[in-house]
Amino acid sequence: MSTPACSVSDASDAQPAPPGVPVLYSFRRCPYAMRARLALAVSGQRVELREVVLRHKPAALLQASPKATVPVLVLPDGDVLEQSLEIMLWALRRHDPAHWLEPTHGTLQEALALIAECDGPFKQALDRCKYPERHPDSHPAAAREQAHTWLQELEQRLRCHAWLLGEHATLADMALLPFMRQFAAIDAAQWLALPCSGVQAWLQRWLEGPLQARSMDRHAAWAPGATPVFFPPA
Template identity: 45%
Template sequence: MPNNAVLYSFRRCPYAMRARLAITYSQQAVELREVVLKNKPQTLIDASAKATVPVLVLSDAIIDESIDIMAWALHRRDEDNWQRREDTAKQAEIQQLISDNDIIFKHWLDRYKYADRYPEHDPLYYRQQAEQTLSGLETRLEQHRYLIDDDISWADMAIMPFIRQFAHNDKRWFLQSPYPQLIRWLEQLMTQPPFIDIMQKYPPWQTGDSITLFGQG
């Protein structure tokens, strides 16, 4: 394993999903430690003050932001050019889309999914606010197959887990929503590698367990 890398993850967390997607795609072998969020292992808490997944523990560094873990993996191997190297305009597009997702869309997604925690408005209001992001993505996907162009990019894989979470909050509504290209895009990404590969179930890790390798080619 490179740098004896250890990844703390949780299967259903969209931040952890995007980290696992990049690690799997780039074929970076890590030791996977599946976490139960209600009973976090002390080693995770000791590694990162945030104590939230994903956390990548290396021999010389600790990376506890999902986008930084993606960058770590893609820096090591990016055969399909998810990063759009040598194209600064597309790189800027990717970064802006991810930033908008993480700051704006995630804000409304949380309120839509957990509306009972935010009684200031009803779920319909929160969904409508989130739809501003969906509409923008739909427009992009009307122009090309993926968010940046006709090939998968870092933006697609960083954003897809959050759109998936939104869609699963009310699948029936989503599948009838006025976003046919977004529906197609999500279905396509969810039914092929590397997404299928990362959604394998693992038992929760405990101290003393044997090593579970993840992401190796």
Template identity: 50%
Template sequence: MTKLPILYSFRRCPYAIRARLAIKISGIQVELREVLLADKPKALLDCSPKGTVPVLVLPDGSVIDESRDIVLWALNQHDPQNWLSPRSATQEEVNSLIDVNDSEFKLHLDHYKYADRFPEESAESYRQQAKNFLQLLEDKLKNNQYLTGNTISLADMALLPFIRQFAYVDKAWFDQSQYKNLHAWLDKLLAEKLFSDVMEKYARWQPAELMQ
């Protein structure tokens, strides 16, 4: 039997969702191993001691343990919707959006989502700190269906899981917010079969010796 690449994943992790979206659209088969972040399997930590997901282990033993690298690994083999080559944006523009998402915006998102762990400021104040990024996305969507034009690109799929998480911290607030185009973009992408496919539930993976 051919060995498949192994993807260590956690269903709700936005970085893991990003990786699963790219792998799914590329059509590459992987063995998905759902892990608990609070109790990571030794096999995962042996491959990638930094202990984050997603982690992809290739049949030759090489390890890719950053979501963006996993995305590129998949799309460079098969990119049927041209996520890597949007017509109206450069790779630099896409990368810089993902950079800001993964640094500043992710920080604001964590503060907002887990505001009780950061009592220095209120949840509303943390939410407010994300407004520049949300407004930037909103502006991009004023004249285009997607973040970099009228076709889906990696920018959309790399950011989608994070914007989803942000929206669901207080969905009633997001629903009535000024980010109408972003709201419509989120609804449209979440309704795609691709998204529901990658959110399929998996039982926690356990190594064979623990299964007996």
């Protein structure tokens, strides 16, 4: 089976940021912020990127979004998008050159359902595997079993197609992969021993792709008066 790589060629369509460019508060390693940056990168929707140190959250972030989690996108008209999926859809509905909103084998509603499963049951299991000390009432083995069961459901999809909903990456792939990256990193040897070669190849293909690299540049923590950093870069 051919495995088409995620194209980022259209991200170069991004133009220099005009006055009133949206502001994105982000944290490089946060999977929610990562998925938002992926959608912004592929769509070419330029923002001013403000990297946040989570233990020293800037007052501007707290003013824009009292919940103070990332990502947060502040639009020029003052509207604030506080959810990663909301930011992804905002960017892709403006420009979707890679057709992330158009699965070849499935529907957008199916993609949203997969994301809901990821953000709900899988994320709960992931947290209990990664931070067992924070969940003393939960058994790590049970959490791993819950996560592995869901991985097998994804494996069935990836046996039929290169991506979850067909032959090109979609919203579902790019919303799930940052969390799969986090899960795989808990125990690399255990990850590689799992009977899910399709899921492992899917993750590795994304990790080695240009879009992921483009979305993971390191930036200094933002402070008022700092030189603006625009994303995606021109």
